[in-house]
Amino acid sequence: MSNIVCFRFVDRGASQDRLDEINRRIRQELLQEGNFYIVQTMIKGVHFLRTTIMNPFTTMVHLKELLTLIKRKGDAMIIA
Numbered sequence: 001m002s003n004i005v006c007f008r009f010v011d012r013g014a015s016q017d018r019l020d021e022i023n024r025r026i027r028q029e030l031l032q033e034g035n036f037y038i039v040q041t042m043i044k045g046v047h048f049l050r051t052t053i054m055n056p057f058t059t060m061v062h063l064k065e066l067l068t069l070i071k072r073k074g075d076a077m078i079i080a
Contacts, residue, residue: 006041006048009074020047022077026070036066 008023023040027049030036038051049070053063 003053004050005053006043006050008046008048009070011074011078014078016046022074023047023049025077026073029073030069036069038066 008019009026010019011022014022024047027038027040030038038049041048041050051066
């Protein structure tokens with residue numbers, strides 16, 4: 001088991017380049033807002049978001065909030 005999780009926002013209608021851009025923008029917005037801190041990484045040329053879950057007080061509520069926020073931001077960027 002690992003405490004490092006790599007993931008990304010995806011949309012079937014968007015190109016790989018567009019999704020990479022959206023994932024970079026999502027991360028930047030999250031950092032600017034200051035409620036979540038995630039990093040980014042490249043895996044086989046694809047841009048991923050990455051988080052390390054180390055705090056024993058992190059709950060499923062926190063993770064669901066993060067994923068809901070990422071989806072909301074990504075969906076808004078797809079439409080724009």
